[in-house]
Amino acid sequence: xxxxxxxxTTPAKHRTTTERTSDRELVxxxxxxxxxxxxxxxxxxxxxxxxxxxxxxLGVSLHSCELDARTGGTYRLVFGDDASTQMEFxxxxxxxxxxxxxxxxxxxxxxxxxxxxxxxxxxGGQTLLVIHDLYPSKEAAxxxxxxxxxxxxxxxxxxxxxxxxxxxxxx
Amino acid sequence: xxxxASRWFILNRMVQYSSVLLDASFAAVSDATxxxxxxxxxxxxxxxxxxxxRFHMTITGMRKHVGVLEQAGLVTTEKVGRVxxxxxxxxxLDEETAWIERYRLLWASRxxxxxxxxxxxxxxxxxxxxxx
Numbered sequence: 413x414x415x416x417x418x419x420x421t422t423p424a425k426h427r428t429t430t431e432r433t434s435d436r437e438l439v440x441x442x443x444x445x446x447x448x449x450x451x452x453x454x455x456x457x458x459x460x461x462x463x464x465x466x467x468x469x470l471g472v473s474l475h476s477c478e479l480d481a482r483t484g485g486t487y488r489l490v491f492g493d494d495a496s497t498q499m500e501f502x503x504x505x506x507x508x509x510x511x512x513x514x515x516x517x518x519x520x521x522x523x524x525x526x527x528x529x530x531x532x533x534x535x536g537g538q539t540l541l542v543i544h545d546l547y548p549s550k551e552a553a554x555x556x557x558x559x560x561x562x563x564x565x566x567x568x569x570x571x572x573x574x575x576x577x578x579x580x581x582x583x
Numbered sequence: 584x585x586x587x588a589s590r591w592f593i594l595n596r597m598v599q600y601s602s603v604l605l606d607a608s609f610a611a612v613s614d615a616t617x618x619x620x621x622x623x624x625x626x627x628x629x630x631x632x633x634x635x636x637r638f639h640m641t642i643t644g645m646r647k648h649v650g651v652l653e654q655a656g657l658v659t660t661e662k663v664g665r666v667x668x669x670x671x672x673x674x675x676l677d678e679e680t681a682w683i684e685r686y687r688l689l690w691a692s693r694x695x696x697x698x699x700x701x702x703x704x705x706x707x708x709x710x711x712x713x714x715x
Contacts, residue, residue, distance in 0.1 A: 425698075428691040435610075440690045446701035450708075454700045464696035467689075543690075 440543040448534035451541060452511045455530065456481035466491075483508045487516065524548065611655035616640070617648050621657060621671070628670040631660075 426443040433439050444451050454460045462477040475490040475498060488502040503517040503525070512532055518525035526545040533540040612618055616638055623629060623637065635645035649669055652658035659672045 426694075428687055428694055430687040430690065438686075440687075442690070442694050444694075444698065444701055446705055450701045450704045451697070453704065454697055460700055460704075464693055464700055467692040467696055 436547045438545040442541050444539045444541060445537070446539060447537060448532040448539045449511045451539045452514075452532050455514060456508070465489075481505055481508050481514065608655045608657065611651050611657055614648070614651075617652055620645075620648060620652060620669075624658060624669055624671045628668050630666050630668050632666070634669065 426445075428440065428442045431439045431441075454464065456479060458477045458479045461479060462474050465477075466472055466474045472491055473493055475493055477489050479485075479487045481487070483505060485505045485508070486502065487505065488500060490498055490500050492498040501518070501520050503519040505514065505516050506527070507513060507515040511534075514530045516528050518528060524547070526547045529544045529546070531542045531544075533542070612621070619638060620634055623634065629637075631642055631645050631649060634649070635642045638645065649658060649660060653660060653672070655672075657672045658669055660667050660669045662668075
């Protein structure tokens with residue numbers, strides 16, 4: 413798995429980087445060959461957003477996707493078609509500045525949810541996208557992890573899942 | 584076998600959970616003595632007393648260092664009689680890099696799909712221009 417991260421099939425493809433900038437923060441960066449307004453559109457219009465947020469290789473269906481991408485608006489994503497196993501992710505847009513910035517809360521986990529900030533920086537027709545996750549405190553993150561028992565099995569399943577994702581990335 | 588939605592949920596929880604473990608691991612290995620202890624335990628199990636002697640410190644001081652490593656899951660200890668033996672824990676530092684790579688793969692995979700969408704938007708705009 414370690415060597416695959418450097419493998420890129422086409423030279424034009426941009427690299428995704430992830431970085432832990434502190435014990436409470438995670439940053440993801442990626443450049444797109446398009447003006448910021450287009451990338452922004454793909455993040456804020458539900459009919460576009462739902463087509464890329466869940467990569468096909470994950471084998472998960474997005475049952476519904478409601479995004480009211482305005483400052484003060486809310487969003488709600490429901491995964492799975494079977495009511496008994498559906499999983500919801502929801503929160504509020506704290507700031508939506510067209511073509512440059514989106515900030516939202518992640519409320520499904522209660523108090524411990526991160527604040528996600530996405531910025532769109534246009535330069536020479538390309539857009540640098542930066543996603544920044546900030547957890548309220550180390551303690552909040554600790555609490556959020558409490559319900560995870562049986563880790564080895566979970567990790568194994570996660571590995572299987574991501575091998576599929578990785579294969580999808582290389583193909 | 585978990586339902587796909589549950590796997591998705593686990594993936595998200597994993598990101599949170601792993602952050603916590605990573606915090607502990609990074610803190611644990613930020614200290615030269617603790618790195619030395621890990622290296623030592625990589626060769627053989629040792630008691631707190633052995634480690635304290637080898638690293639020229641008090642038993643109380645060594646107990647604190649081992650406590651930090653234990654919390655990060657890098658070391659486990661077992662008390663037999665009056666001796667507490669330390670050994671390498673179930674987790675290895677490789678997991679830390681593997682985790683961030685998993686997280687990166689998820690985003691990379693999303694972004695490949697996003698590339699297709701913006702290409703489509705570009706083509707649509709060019710077509711619209713022509714029709715004006």
